[in-house]
Amino acid sequence: MTNTDILERDIGSLNTAGLEKLIDDICGIIHKACEESMPTKKGRSLMKHRPLWWTEKLTDLKKEVIQLHHRLNRMRRRNLPLDQLAEELNNKKAIYAEELRAESSRSFKEFCELQTKENVWTLTNRLLKDTAPKRPPATIKIGDNYTSSETETAQALLDHFYGDDTPDNDTHQHQFLRSRIGNEPDGVDEPPFAVEEMEASSRMAVWERLSSVSKVQKLYIKKRLKLHTSCSVFQAELLAIKEACEWTLDRRLKQGDERHQRGTRMHMGFKEVIQILSDSQAALRALQKRSNTHPIVAKTHDTIYTAAQVDLNFIFSWVKGHAGDAGNEIADETAKGAATQHKTPDYAKFPMSFVKRTMREKTWRTWQTRYESAEQGARTKELLPKLTDICALWKATKVSFQLTQALTGHGYHKEYLHRFKIAADPFCPCDNTTTQTLTHLLRECPRFEYNRLRHEMLCSNLRISPYCVTELSNKQSAIESFVTFINYIIDKLKGFNKL
Numbered sequence: 001m002t003n004t005d006i007l008e009r010d011i012g013s014l015n016t017a018g019l020e021k022l023i024d025d026i027c028g029i030i031h032k033a034c035e036e037s038m039p040t041k042k043g044r045s046l047m048k049h050r051p052l053w054w055t056e057k058l059t060d061l062k063k064e065v066i067q068l069h070h071r072l073n074r075m076r077r078r079n080l081p082l083d084q085l086a087e088e089l090n091n092k093k094a095i096y097a098e099e100l101r102a103e104s105s106r107s108f109k110e111f112c113e114l115q116t117k118e119n120v121w122t123l124t125n126r127l128l129k130d131t132a133p134k135r136p137p138a139t140i141k142i143g144d145n146y147t148s149s150e151t152e153t154a155q156a157l158l159d160h161f162y163g164d165d166t167p168d169n170d171t172h173q174h175q176f177l178r179s180r181i182g183n184e185p186d187g188v189d190e191p192p193f194a195v196e197e198m199e200a201s202s203r204m205a206v207w208e209r210l211s212s213v214s215k216v217q218k219l220y221i222k223k224r225l226k227l228h229t230s231c232s233v234f235q236a237e238l239l240a241i242k243e244a245c246e247w248t249l250d251r252r253l254k255q256g257d258e259r260h261q262r263g264t265r266m267h268m269g270f271k272e273v274i275q276i277l278s279d280s281q282a283a284l285r286a287l288q289k290r291s292n293t294h295p296i297v298a299k300t301h302d303t304i305y306t307a308a309q310v311d312l313n314f315i316f317s318w319v320k321g322h323a324g325d326a327g328n329e330i331a332d333e334t335a336k337g338a339a340t341q342h343k344t345p346d347y348a349k350f351p352m353s354f355v356k357r358t359m360r361e362k363t364w365r366t367w368q369t370r371y372e373s374a375e376q377g378a379r380t381k382e383l384l385p386k387l388t389d390i391c392a393l394w395k396a397t398k399v400s401f402q403l404t405q406a407l408t409g410h411g412y413h414k415e416y417l418h419r420f421k422i423a424a425d426p427f428c429p430c431d432n433t434t435t436q437t438l439t440h441l442l443r444e445c446p447r448f449e450y451n452r453l454r455h456e457m458l459c460s461n462l463r464i465s466p467y468c469v470t471e472l473s474n475k476q477s478a479i480e481s482f483v484t485f486i487n488y489i490i491d492k493l494k495g496f497n498k499l
């Protein structure tokens, strides 16, 4: 500004034009000063913000998409047909998107393959360095108060997640486990077990003792029990396990009585471990859950607890069924015999699944009767005589406006419109003498000949009757073709009838 005479001009003596000129000059100087002193964003600098994996090809593709977009806009303004160009634009967009994805994943793969090299960690560290580390809460709300120290917080969390047993949830098994915690360790060097160790290793400990016992007996005692026909396989498997446990406990107690009579102490004096094998994973999983309330499971839990008090422990193992295990084979054979026995069932408490199934069947039958006897829906019933047919259809395709018209017979066809006095006559415009029913449209009308032929040819290849909805529902491509055909008819019908 100092290089010009601008500051010396007397504003008071200037007319409007002179003042405008002065303002222009000042603005020009300011612009120039800004351009020289400040960095500006130019077209080229945009390139810098592109990802590292950007390619020339992507630049070209992007350019083509933009050009097509502009061309389309120009044509739209001139009211020219757009279909072809719009399709071209969509295709090009898809290619561009695909290429973007491919390049981006290629680059990410490359990054991942560098796992062992240092720069991955350099980058990760750089990203993590700026993130504030998450801290555990120093204080939490307990009732109306807040904890004031870390110890208090820890105690509060412990109480919340691992609170003491209440009389309601303190099970036999818990009490039993606690009673054993105080047991003396096995050797002098062994520290006593902690609670968690007891929990985790109770199974293992039993195993170890089992292997240290020199005498491992295998007993095959057959017992047949018949279950009511409503019972499930799951119940049968559980019942077998329960019976095996009870039988073993009985035997143990009898042995105890004999010893008692002979004058030995009631305490057995030796530990016994019984391994029970079952090929039912579901039954074993149910037994594992202490909270399981299934009557047979609960009874088995009780037996296991009672047994543990007389030093009889059970371990349960899964054995693959029909795989040659001698005991499993015997059990299978015995079970077959039990099923054919003519006697009152030993167990007849039906499972919930049986109740549900029976109720579902009953509901279904009532529904089917109601469907059959209903006065309305004649066309639908003709096409889909059973409820199961409807279910199969809805499994194969979605409900649509057009399909509903075709299945119910309520639609735009003239026979229907004439019935409601909407159309002057019921005739199809193809010959003006045939009544335009849905059947005519589907099977005869020359207006839809081409689409009909396509559908019928597909069905003939599949050996499916082209208008039998129940048959069509069984084949995905056939029902899809049928729906496409119907959609076409219904969509064109208004125009065809000139409504």
Ligand SMILES: [Zn+2]
Pocket: 428, 429, 430, 431, 434, 436, 440, 441, 444, 445, 446, 447
């Ligand atoms: Zn027609």
